[in-house]
Amino acid sequence: MGKKFLGALLSMAMVSMLMVGCGGGQPAATNTNAPEGDTAAAEETTSAGGDGDLITVGFSQVGAESDWRVANTQSMKESLSEANGFELIFADAQQKQENQIKAVRDFISQEVDVIVIAPVTETGWETVLGEAKDAEIPVIVVDRQLDVSDDSLYTCWVGSDFYQEGINAVDWLTKYMDGLGRGEEDLNVAVLQGTIGSSAEIGRTKGVRDELEKHSNYKIVAEQTGEFTQAKGQEVMESFLKSGEDIDILIAQNDNMAFGAIDALKAVGKDPGEDVVIVSFDAVKAAFDSMIAGDMNVSVECNPLHGPRVAELAKKIMNGEEVEKIQYVEEGVYPADTAAETLPSRAY
């Protein structure tokens, strides 16, 4: 008898604890729905759903693994705010595809108006996107592209044009070398590639190659993956240097690898930015610091601020307008000489 009573007591305590737990979450949700704190208004907005004023958006994000990602999340949260006419349901997938699929299923059950996915993986989307399609919920994909057999499973994609970034980088580089008066010299280029097979690596490699081919005096003498990490970037740069090739220009496909390569150059007594011109991608804040210090020459932006474009698209889709399938975000090129002025305005 005693143990039954204890059991009942404990389970009651547990349930009430959970109620408190969930109840604690609820006021927060109500607050975001109604800034005035008026509960009646809050109920109105939550039940309004699609035909009301607010567009409900379910956003499944990869995680918070990098500064880029955090800036991306921030931008989405700001743009899909209540003030802009949205109710955002945000789910962090913690870098796991299965979490993301679960979240999307929950979005479908909730009958959100638009689903936004920043996919962890490019594959495995047929099933759950089929469910979204059956439920007639439009899907906007951001950042990484999807590898699905049927394009109609999603409405559109928003992200970076990695190929164009590659072209922009070389375009800046050739002009810079012309400016130094070295435009006609034979120049040896080393390339630190990202993780082989990633969209960023494929696009940037191709863009860089295609544009360099137009200049016969530029020659790629070394090309190897540094897997987008600083440690690996340093290691590969060391092996480039040991190979004895004279390297004039280094193109690193992200800033982290460039930082590693800069360390490797300094270790052998070379002056990065002078002896070897460093071209990098992503333009994270630390890259600006590096440029101000004179180590890096340029970084080509990989813009994470997808929020405004996604918000605009979601509104268009809800109004029944047709949208372009592929949506590139605008991206800049940030050279060292303007780095100090630009840095304060950078969001990531």
Added chain:
Amino acid sequence: MVKKLKDKLQGNNFLLMITIVLFIALYIVGIAVFGEKNFGKPQVFFNLFINNAGLIVTAVGMTMVLITGGIDISIGSVIGFTCMLLAWMMEKKGMSATASIIIVLLIGTLFGLVQGILVAYFKIQPFIVTLAGMFFARGLTAMVSTEMISITNESFLKMANAKIYLPILGTMNKKGHLVYPYIYPSVIIAIVVLVIIFIVLKFTAFGRAVYAVGGNEQSALLMGLNVKRTKLKVYVLNGFLAALGGFVFCLNSCGGFVEQARGFEMDAIASAVIGGTLLTGGVGNVIGSLFGVLIKGTIESIITFQGTLSSWWTKIAIAALLCFFIIFQSIFAKLKAKKAA
């Protein structure tokens, strides 16, 4: 002896009841708080099974291992390997879906056999054996391919995407269409596995031997049970179920990559413990583990429905639940010891 066994079974039922009550309570809380966001829709309930079919299969196998007093932490890696191998065989080698599935199930069973021999006959700690298994399977996965492989095999995708509509509980969506809840073949596999193992554990001599071995290995030996063989069988069966779970998991993810299902074994262990299985062995029930999985799924859903909470709260909630169950179980064990004395 008989009385002791009976006591164990009763204890088993009591812990199971707590888990079921907790699940129902959680679900009611979900409906109460997020009812207007459609939490009460039948599909939300069926999604718990769709999302967690692979976890149900592996948790069932894990429960069996835990009942013998063992543990298997290689499961996540075996699932990752299974998915990768399936994708690789079908996509890179052009093999048929059926052949690929049979091969991975055989490999899983073989994997279980090796681990089982090491545990049962060489008397090596299950933790160490399966720790090696975990590294080995993950390494093998990378050997097959370090790049992500997407499955495009038609018959496999057909299996993965075959919606089975249930002719009951239809609800109106906001566009005014009547929609019926659906499940996928993976859910049926999971339920069938659950029922079979439930029957095996409850009504066969092997099942009773599993509980006896876990309860007290010495007594089991004295009772004339073949302890080693029982353990071996459990690990073999568990290896098979891990591969089957991997296949079911793959039906949901349709691709293989090296990092897949990392830490999955911990989810399976947590589900079993929440379901009333004691890590010391002898007590446990696969139905409880099912509810353990459902509780985890419900917490995840509640957090997604809430929309602004960080999804990391899931981990904290699971931790709290685990803590609660462990403390509860230890109080329960003490009370029982007092009663016996």
